Amino acid sequence: MDSWINLDALWKIMVVGLLTGAGLPALFALGLRTLNPPARAGGAGGAAVDRPTAGPVGYAVAGLCFAAVLAAIGWGISVIVNHS
Template identity: 40%
Template sequence: MNRYVELAAVWKVMVTGVGGGVGLVAIYALGLVELSAGLGRGGPGDRRPLPLLLAGVCFLIVVAGVGLGLYTLLAR
């Protein structure tokens, strides 16, 4: 379309930005919601294991995404 702008590169940057920026923040927020649901409002016996497991998976995905981003930046 334009000889100054390569649209294929712009598309890749936008997808990476949305996935790495907004996506990781959304997964982190979902992990916080699941952690809150898993801990419950009562005492220690009120904990539910499935939301706690989902929160752990969400936090693991976020840590892996941050690690991948750092590895990609530092490898060059």
């Protein structure tokens, strides 16, 4: 059965597929979440509470997340272009 299915290649494809298929969207979502932190509860009688801003740490984390996603996209494009 090993001659019919290459298990070494199969696990590599699964790992890369999971990282790019689930990891990159999750990283992008984390970047968006740091730009829009949740509002704090505690207004009297359900009064509207101003939403907090991200702050410098939130912007830095979001920038790192977006940079990693863009780097992965650029790497994928370069692999496709150089191997064709």
